[in-house]
Amino acid sequence: MDVQKQESQSNEQPPNKSKSNDNRRDDYWIGFDLGGTKMLAALLDAKLRVVERKRRKTKGHEGLDVGLKRIVATIESVLKEADVEPERLRGIGVGCPGPLDLKKGVIREAPNLGWVDAPVKEYLEDAFHCPVVVANDVDAGVFGEHALGAARGSHCTVGVFPGTGIGGGCVYQDRILQGKNSSCFEVGHIQVAPDGPLCGCGQQGCLESVASRLAIAAAAATAVFRGQAPHLREIAGTDVAEIRSGALAAAIEAGDDVIENIVSSAAEKIGVAVASLVHLVAPDTVVLGGGLVEAMPDLIVKTVRATARKRVLPSYKDTFKVVAAKLGDDATALGAASWARQLLCD
Ligand SMILES: [Zn+2]
Structure with missing residues (x-):
């Protein structure tokens, strides 16, 4: 036993010359x-x-x-x-x-x-x-989040990434859920409001038409125009292109309650969609990522989690966690x- 132990210890000692010269x-x-x-x-x-x-x-x-x-x-x-x-x-x-x-x-x-x-x-x-x-x-x-980040060790990972649109994906038992030829899990185009606003895809009331950063920025710009968000007015004005995730976070921090309401109401809608996804594929981890989540992780993750828990069948309530992504731009x-x-x- 002792000899074996010593051997295994000596094997671990770097550098292993034969390996570093190996050109495989x-x-x-x-x-x-x-x-x-x-x-x-x-x-x-x-x-x-x-x-x-x-x-x-x-x-x-x-x-x-x-x-x-x-x-x-x-x-x-x-x-x-x-x-x-x-x-x-x-x-x-x-x-x-x-x-x-x-x-x-x-x-x-x-x-x-x-x-x-x-x-x-x-x-x-x-x-x-x-x-x-x-x-x-x-x-x-x-x-990436499933293999190396916030969802390591999960059986099923669902990812939702609100940005200009809302991207989504699912990893089931270490495989990306895909169609025969195309990708799937278009979370952004789940319909959450049948008579809702027009989506970039041409349909009405898709999740991303009411909860993407673009949808949030448009609502925030309206609030600024109405004089309801003085801090955001100073930071970004009414130009939707200027109302980025960081500007929204800074305005909320400074006390623009209306902006906080707009963001949390968007996060609630994402939570409604997440509840449906929990019913469909029973993820143990739901990862939220993208610039919007990075700028306001607490507000968005908490709201999505609370809404999803409220909306699922009782037996699913404690079967999943909702977490912020860890790998960022990587x-x-x-x-x-x-x-x-x-x-x-x-
Ligand atoms: Zn759509």
Whole structure:
């Protein structure tokens, strides 16, 4: 026994020379977040710890060709900064916006980028000679929180991310819940108000038409115009584009009660949708993320939790927790890498 113990201790002593000289391809992963305005490449080691990250503007309007080259250049630059040869990449996971062809790894349409039929998987596989997995960006973010963040160890994780719209995703028994060819869990388009306002999707009364940051900002701008929110008037005025999450949080902090009511009423609507999701998939963890939640975690998480608990069948009341996301801007990149690792290594 003692000899064995000593042996195992000596095995743990770094550095293990044979390993550090090992040039196998299973050493590193790239997680990539392709956003409408910014792209983020994260280089992760075999244990999915971030070694290096690089953020650049996406500049989607410069065209698909330029955009794909820019993705490759960003990955090359993060590899160079970390002094890691591309040959050591085991795989790349990319979180992408818009409707995707998951099998082919093609972005079918990304209005924010102005791209149609972007062959992300094929292009990156040609460039780096390693497997590439493409996922919906919100799904990747929820998977990141499930694998490495606020929902670690959960059986079922539901993520809701209010932003300009409201994104959602579900990880069930360590798998992203997906359709045969497309992503799903479009939480933002759950109908919560049949005669409600027009949604960006063309329908009426979707959750995101009444509870997204854009919907909140529009209501807040009206309150400012009416003279009900003097602090927000000073911070941001009536321009909806200026009424960002930080401005809303600062106005509430300064005493604009009307703004607090607008935000908590939006969070209640999210709570109503969460109650339905609890009935459908029985998550043990509901993760709330995005800039709005980051700016006002207490107000939003508490309100969503209280509303959802009030709205579920009694037997579900204590079966789920509602928590704020932990990975921030890294969630999609980290999630895309860990999802790629799971698909390619399991
Ligand atoms: Zn909609």
